[in-house]
Amino acid sequence: MKRKFFTAIIMCMISMLVISGCSTNKKNKNEVVVGLDDTFVPMGFKDSNGKLVGFDIDLANEVFKREGMKVTFQPIDWSMKESELRAGNIDAIWNGYSINANRKKQVNFTKPYLANRQVIITLANSQIKTKSDLKGKSVGVQNGSSSLDAVNKDKNLVNSFSGGKPVLYDNNNEALMDLESKRIDAVVADETLARYYINKRGESKYKILQDNFGEEEYGVGVRKDDNQLRAKIDKEIDAMKKDGTYDKIYKKWFGTLK
Structure with missing residues (x-):
């Protein structure tokens, strides 16, 4: 009788863990952690008040606002960016991240959004x-x-x-x-x-x-299998370029520089 009782308790605990895991995954779909070097002026950096600002910060905030997603910016060791992405510590690398052949082997890039x-x-x-x-x-x-x-x-x-x-x-x-x-x-x-x-x-x-x-060109890097996040970013940046929001953000940080 005791064995059945303990078995029932264990099964209940497993069910709770599964349910908890499912709810966490569901929550995570509406959240994204962006990894960046917070000294990279003017893409993403801390201003004199310690606030994180920059061209990529404004762009990312607008993209995820339109997608109804919460975005968190996580400063990382830039030399470890791909490792941080693979480990799941961040969901995207978005900080003047240049597209090249070696990086394409490690990450899933969005379409280019800025020349450099x-x-x-x-x-x-x-x-x-x-x-x-x-x-x-x-x-x-x-x-x-x-x-x-x-x-x-x-x-x-x-x-x-x-x-x-x-x-x-x-x-x-x-x-x-x-x-x-x-x-x-x-x-x-x-x-x-x-x-x-x-x-x-x-x-x-x-x-x-x-x-x-x-x-070269800048792109946003996501995990190899994360086509959903990549598609969302591409969609919103395309829309922002069409409605003038992208140009407004560009002018704020680069003036007339092209």
Whole structure:
């Protein structure tokens, strides 16, 4: 009799766990966690008041508002972004995330929503005029970034850098601060960040070379099997481009820059 009683209790507990799990999954369908590097100006970063702001923040907020979904922005180690996605700690990578062949193997990308280049930034009075002038120079790049991927493709040039490799930074802000302090000679970074940063700090201080490390496009990365979330993002960004909302957000962060 006791055995039947305990069996009944166990079965009841299992049923409650199953029901609880189902309800949690249902809840999660209306929630999304976006992983980002919260120092990536102007895509997603903390302002002087510690508030998370940026082009991608505004875009994501509008997308998920239209979908009736709650969005949470989770700062992550950018070099671990794909691992965080696979582990289920985040649902999307949305932070100036460049589309490339290697990343396509790891994530499910949305359609591109913004064009970008990997530009070379120096101080205005620098003698560096072209990409080849980087030979023997200290070149800063964010670790785990598409900028680093782009630079490393030119192995001969990288081998000619001071130290035979780029100087790696946790974020672009640190790299640009070292450039200002003349601890390094150049920085390779996304043009979106470079233009915004230079506009805020003073255009007379810097120059962006005509040479670059390649053109690319930004997309949102979701898990390989998450076609539903990808489709929702694509649908709403397409709608925002048609109704003018996308252009309004773009102008807020980039002015007339195209």
